[in-house]
Amino acid sequence: MFTGIVQAAVPVVGIVRKPQLITLTLSLPEPLRGGLAIGASIAVNGTCLTVTGFENDRVGFDVMMESLRLTNLGRLDVGSLVNVERAAHYGAEVGGHVLSGHVHGIAEIVAIERPDADNCVVRFRVPAPLVKYIMDKGYVALNGCSLTICDVQDGEFSVYLIPETLRVTVFGHSQVGDQVNLEVDSQTQAIVDTVERVLAARGY
Structure with missing residues (x-):
């Protein structure tokens, strides 16, 4: 589980590409390496990945074909920055909203406005099948960042x-x-899908 409170943007320092698989290596700062172990979960651009190896500040992850299909991880290059968040532990403060790290699709940035030095408005286009889960004042995770x-x-x-x-x-x-x-909000998704099933069963 994750909270959508990104802890750092870190660089990709290595990529090995194979058919339907890439291995990413990230450089993690020391505060994010405490207690790290093989098999630990870390959200990389909001995608839950498993640590497969680490040495000093270098941490490796395998990204399989389904994650490559649904996420932007296959588009990364050495030097790209990615958002990272360590998995939440029980009792941790949930400052954003509960996330699974299971990405539903890719949104595209269509506009960026900076009306002044302290404000930034970013507009996204959503894949058509996910539009029904996007509601004003609801939540989404974008590259793992919990946003309204x-x-x-x-x-x-x-x-x-x-x-x-x-x-x-x-x-x-x-x-x-x-x-x-x-990643759309899981509660919103559950409500929308349940209402659709009930209405369909009643012939609406």
């Missing part, structure tokens, strides 16, 4: 980013056209 949805219209929505979010996450470097991992 605003201004939903025509398959697009906006989020407002504070300076701290821009400083700590990859959004401080984002550009129009970037592909961003999207």
Whole structure:
């Protein structure tokens, strides 16, 4: 489980590409390496990945074909920055919202506005099958960052980013056209899907 509070944006320092598999190596700062073990879960751009090896600050992960299909991890290059969050432990403060790290699809940045030095508005286009889960003032995770949805219209929505979010996450470097991992809120998904099933069973 994750909370959507990104702890750092870190560089990709190694990529090994094979058919339907890549191995990513990240450079993690010391505060994020405490208690690290093989098999630990870390969210990388919001995707739950398993640690497969580590030495000093280098931490490795295998990314399989389904994750490559649904996420932006296959588009990374050496030098790319990614958001990371260690798995939450029981009793931890949930400052964002509960996330599984199971990405549903990719959203595209279609506009970035900076009305002043302290505000940034980023607009995203959502894959059509996920639009029904996007509701004004609801939650989403974008590259693992828990954010509040605003201004939903025509398959697009906006989020407002504070300076701290821009400083700590990859959004401080984002550009129009970037592909961003999207995890919809699990409670919203469950409610929408349940209502659809009930209405379909009643012939609506």
